[in-house]
Amino acid sequence: MKYLLLLLFATCAISISAQQTQKPVLHGRNWMAITGKPLAATAGAMIFQKGGNAVDAACAMLAATCTMWDTLSWGGETQVLIYNPHTKKVIAINAMGFAPTGATVEFFKSKGYNFPPEYGPLAATTPGTPGGLIYMLANYGTMTLEQVLAPAIQMAAGYPMEAQAANYIERQKSLIKQWPYSKKVFLTRAGEQREAPEAGEIFVQKDLLLTLNKMVDAEKAARKKGKNRKGALMAAYDRFYKGDIAREFVRGCQEQGGLITMEDLAKWKPLVEQPLMVNYKGIDVYKMQQWTQGPVMLQALNILENFDLKSMGYNSTKYIHTVYQAMNLAFADRDFYYGDPYFKPIEPIKGLLSKAYAKQRASLIQFVKNDAGIGPGDPYPFEGLLNPYKNLLKNRGFEMDTSKRNFAPKHDMGNYSPKEAYEDRLWRGTTSVEAADKEGWVVSITPSGGWLPACIAGNTGIGMSQRMQSFVLDSTLNPFNVVAPGKRPRVTLSPAMALKDGKPFLASAVQGGDTQDQNLLQFFLNVAEFGMNVQQAAEAANFNSNQLWLSLGGTKTSDREPKPGQILLNTNTSEAVRNELKKMGYTLSFGDRTSGPINAIYFDWKHGSLWGGSSNHGEDYGIGW
Numbered sequence: 001m002k003y004l005l006l007l008l009f010a011t012c013a014i015s016i017s018a019q020q021t022q023k024p025v026l027h028g029r030n031w032m033a034i035t036g037k038p039l040a041a042t043a044g045a046m047i048f049q050k051g052g053n054a055v056d057a058a059c060a061m062l063a064a065t066c067t068m069w070d071t072l073s074w075g076g077e078t079q080v081l082i083y084n085p086h087t088k089k090v091i092a093i094n095a096m097g098f099a100p101t102g103a104t105v106e107f108f109k110s111k112g113y114n115f116p117p118e119y120g121p122l123a124a125t126t127p128g129t130p131g132g133l134i135y136m137l138a139n140y141g142t143m144t145l146e147q148v149l150a151p152a153i154q155m156a157a158g159y160p161m162e163a164q165a166a167n168y169i170e171r172q173k174s175l176i177k178q179w180p181y182s183k184k185v186f187l188t189r190a191g192e193q194r195e196a197p198e199a200g201e202i203f204v205q206k207d208l209l210l211t212l213n214k215m216v217d218a219e220k221a222a223r224k225k226g227k228n229r230k231g232a233l234m235a236a237y238d239r240f241y242k243g244d245i246a247r248e249f250v251r252g253c254q255e256q257g258g259l260i261t262m263e264d265l266a267k268w269k270p271l272v273e274q275p276l277m278v279n280y281k282g283i284d285v286y287k288m289q290q291w292t293q294g295p296v297m298l299q300a301l302n303i304l305e306n307f308d309l310k311s312m313g314y315n316s317t318k319y320i321h322t323v324y325q326a327m328n329l330a331f332a333d334r335d336f337y338y339g340d341p342y343f344k345p346i347e348p349i350k351g352l353l354s355k356a357y358a359k360q361r362a363s364l365i366q367f368v369k370n371d372a373g374i375g376p377g378d379p380y381p382f383e384g385l386l387n388p389y390k391n392l393l394k395n396r397g398f399e400m401d402t403s404k405r406n407f408a409p410k411h412d413m414g415n416y417s418p419k420e421a422y423e424d425r426l427w428r429g430t431t432s433v434e435a436a437d438k439e440g441w442v443v444s445i446t447p448s449g450g451w452l453p454a455c456i457a458g459n460t461g462i463g464m465s466q467r468m469q470s471f472v473l474d475s476t477l478n479p480f481n482v483v484a485p486g487k488r489p490r491v492t493l494s495p496a497m498a499l500k501d502g503k504p505f506l507a508s509a510v511q512g513g514d515t516q517d518q519n520l521l522q523f524f525l526n527v528a529e530f531g532m533n534v535q536q537a538a539e540a541a542n543f544n545s546n547q548l549w550l551s552l553g554g555t556k557t558s559d560r561e562p563k564p565g566q567i568l569l570n571t572n573t574s575e576a577v578r579n580e581l582k583k584m585g586y587t588l589s590f591g592d593r594t595s596g597p598i599n600a601i602y603f604d605w606k607h608g609s610l611w612g613g614s615s616n617h618g619e620d621y622g623i624g625w
Contacts, residue, residue, distance in 0.1 A: 025535035026612030028624025030438045033057050034599040034614050036071060036431030036511065038621040039159065040064035043151035044435060045623040047143070054441035055082065055141040056148055059133050061433045062447055063152035066129060067208065069452055070165035071431045071511060073463035074208070075249075076449020077125070078132035079288055079493045081275060082140055083504050085440025090286045090497055094271040095132020096488045097125030097449075097465055100259040103485055105473045113555040116468040116483060119175060120455050121258030124464035125489065126268045127249070129447055130215070130240045135270040138233040140441070144223075145236050146216045153216070156209040156461070163199035164619065165452065170196035172453035179256060181207075181456040182463075208461025211245055218243070241265045245460060252458020260464075267486070275497075278302055278353055283528060284499045290338045290347045293551070294494040297517040297524075299330035302358030310529045315541060315573070317580040318367070323525070324545050324567060325365045327518055328374045331548040336376040336393070339480025340488040345388075347480050351379030370585040372564035374547070389479060396476045430493060430516075432509035432599045432620075436610055442601070444495035444507040446516070467491060470551045477549070492551045496520050506534070508600035510615075513552050515544050519596030527602070534602035534613035541570030542594045563587075570594045593617045 026032065031054065033044030043064040044057040052060075058080075066074045080093040108116050117123050137148060169176065169186050173195050176182045185205060187195040197203050215236040222235035239245055246265045253260045275286040278298040285301060287294030303326040312319040337347055351357055357379050364371070375396075380387040387393075430448035435441075454463025470491055471483035481490040494516045495509040506527060510519050519542050526537035546566035553559040567581065571590045578588060597618035602611040614622040 019532070019536050019540075021535045021539050022616040023535060023539070023614060025533055026614065026622045026624040028610040028612065029608070030625050031057070032434070032436045032601050032610045032612045032622065032624045033061060034434040034601065034612050034620070034622030035061045035065060036597065036599070036618065036620050037065055037068055037162075038619065039155065040068065041621045041623050045625070046151055047148060048437070048625065050147070052143050052148070053141060053439060054435040054437040054443050055136060056143045057437075058433050058435040058443040058445060059137045059141060059148040060151055061435065062129070062133055062445060063149050064155060065431050065433070065447065067152045067155045067205070068159075068162075068165065069454070069463070070168055071451050072129075072448045073450030073454055074129055074211075075124070075127040075454075075457065075462040075464045076447060076451075077128040077465055077467060077491070077493065078445060078447040079292060079491075079495055080132065080136060081286060081288070081444045081495045081497045081507075082136070083440070083442035083497060083499075083507075084140065088502065090275055090499070092273040092275040092288050093132055093136055094273050094288070094291070094488075095128040095135070096291065096491060097128040097467065098264075098268055098486050098488050099125060099468060099471065099483055100264045101261045101485050102259040103468065103483055105483060108473055108483065113473065114557050115473060115553070115555050115560065116471055117555055118466060118469045118553060119453065120179070121253055121256045121464060123466040123468045124253065124258055124260060124455070125449075125467045126260055126264050127462065127465060128268070128270065129449070131237060131268070132270045134233050134237045138230045144229060145219045145233055149212055149216060153209065153212050156205045156212055158202040158204045160200045161197045161203040162619065166197045166199050166201070168452050170194055175453045179455045181252060181458055182454060185456055185461065205461050207459045211460050211462060214245055215240055241268065249457045249460050249462060252456070252460065253464060255458065256455060258457075258464065276349065276353065280305060281528065282500065283505060285524065286497045286499070288494060289341055290349050291340045291488050291490055292494050293334050293338065293490070293492050293514070293517055294496070295338065295349065295352060296327070296330045296334050297494070297496065297521045298353055299333060299358065300326045300517075300521050301524075302353065302355055303329060303362045304525075305355075306359055306362040309525065314526075314530050315543075315577070317577050320543055320567075320577070320581065321367065321370070321584060322365065323522065324543065325371060325374070326362070327521065327545050328371070328547045329361045329364065329377070331545070332374050332376045333379070335549045336396070336478050337379070337480060338490045339478065340490070343484065343487050345480060348379045348383055348385070351382035354379070354382040357382040368584065370565045372547075372585065392476060392479060430511035430513070432495070432511060432597070434507050434509060434599045434601050434612075434622075436504070436507065436601050436603070440504070442497065442504050442507050444497050444509050446493040446495045446509045446511070448491075448493050448511075469553065490551070492516055494520065496524070498524065503605060504603045506600060506602055508598060510596045510598040511618075512596045514548055514550060515596055518542070518544050519598060523595070523598050523600065534600050534611045538598040538600055538613035538615040539595050541572060542596060543570070544568040544594070568594060
């Protein structure tokens with residue numbers, strides 16, 4: 001029997017390593033550029049061909065994706081991990097906007113909201129992407145703003161819009177019509193039966209073109225005055241956040257009922273941070289800090305390190321159940337303990353990421369059924385502290401004493417949103433940008449915000465962020481993520497990077513709201529545990545849990561509540577596995593592509609080459625050389 005099992009596992013390993021992919025793996029020796037849109041990947045390639053490094057190319061791809069609208073725009077936010085080959089360190093850039101003046105719990109509750117709105121001017125944090133791009137370029141790139149914005153400026157002057165964005169504008173036109181500046185930009189056929197652009201139509205953005213050119217003009221004027229490259233870039237930064245661009249942005253925002261002030265824009269700035277890291281079986285995995293959901297992946301890895309996942313078999317019933325439960329444990333902690341570390345109270349992140357805490361959480365996994373009552377744990381003892389929120393958790397509906405486990409959320413877990421609306425909230429917005437070069441620079445970005453249907457701020461051509469909706473108004477849900485002026489919301493945005501033997505191993509990111517760290521976790525395990533190459537891992541069938549509070553959605557509590565036991569499986573899942581999961585209390589749904597649109601780069605140190613993976617899930621595209 002022992003030899004039969006070994007033979008079965010060996011056969012499984014062979015079949016996985018020989019797995020055919022729908023898209024080819026990308027190979028490059030000098031550079032790799034991958035992102036959510038073919039035109040944007042081309043923008044990165046253009047910069048590489050002109051001698052730019054991976055940071056320069058990433059900035060060009062970011063600018064291009066922002067100009068294409070359907071998943072983000074220039075008024076959104078940017079989260080970056082960069083590996084610096086000179087220092088041999090990974091650093092993080094926090095370019096998340098913050099809540100504006102007047103954005104208080106009392107303000108939103110006075111309007112009848114249980115959460116800040118998902119659309120419109122009151123959903124807007126201060127724009128972070130322009131500042132994040134300029135800061136990244138100034139400190140780690142080599143080129144000018146004029147050079148890296150050149151592809152985006154050409155696109156703003158007119159590019160053929162793809163069907164996905166064009167059709168989404170048409171579907172959302174009734175909402176777009178509420179905002180005059182959005183209506184002017186997006187409804188190019190106003191009054192006709194189809195008011196949105198058609199697929200392939202040359203989409204011109206005159207206001208955005210003017211805004212981007214103003215930033216470049218500020219840079220060029222500063223250079224003429226003798227400023228160095230960095231000083232000239234900061235002149236462009238100041239024009240956006242303190243000059244005429246800022247004034248028009250604020251005017252247009254406030255005219256439509258928004259809260260952002262000139263002081264808000266002037267006070268905001270990008271931050272350089274130390275990323276969080278855990279070691280998983282000899283691989284150092286890096287994520288952004290706890291103002292993102294990134295630590296979810298790290299917590300899940302710590303929990304899963306207590307199990308022999310490889311022996312379970314890829315996507316076996318036991319494997320799916322174990323990973324699902326680990327993700328639920330991590331997301332339960334995310335939903336209560338994550339928030340902006342620059343505001344009090346301070347999150348217990350040391351305890352949350354401790355191996356001992358993970359072992360305690362792993363011990364809670366029941367192997368006979370889904371645990372519908374998984375709740376937040378108590379990480380404070382693992383920092384040598386007492387949990388100040390025990391009573392708050394009891395009010396929320398969770399018993400802290402694990403000997404009295406009767407975790408029963410007080411909300412109605414049977415409340416279901418229509419599937420289409422729910423999945424839109426689950427997956428909304430965002431793209432990913434991955435870049436690497438032969439010098440050793442590596443960049444992983446998950447930018448987002450200002451997605452369609454976006455509310456444009458005046459005549460800037462810039463769509464405002466919708467990230468305010470990720471705050472809570474009730475401290476019972478999360479005392480660390482209650483809205484306040486100047487505070488950053490706890491976001492889903494979550495690039496990843498991994499080092500092995502002190503050298504880059506994997507860089508990855510994915511769009512998809514609350515599913516991001518679920519898909520990135522499984523992508524990583526596909527490589528680290530099951531030996532898949534980067535393209536196989538990017539396309540492989542993942543599964544998603546809905547047993548979490550949605551970070552994006554409507555203003556009603558029922559729009560956001562967890563759906564315990566709900567799981568998205570690939571349509572290729574066998575009947576045997578389906579039946580076993582049903583018996584364990586799961587409610588199944590299916591999709592033919594469940595990897596999430598993952599983009600990733602693998603570093604082949606044996607051969608001195610780069611391997612690129614770009615999922616078959618969406619329009620993601622990569623180019624290598």
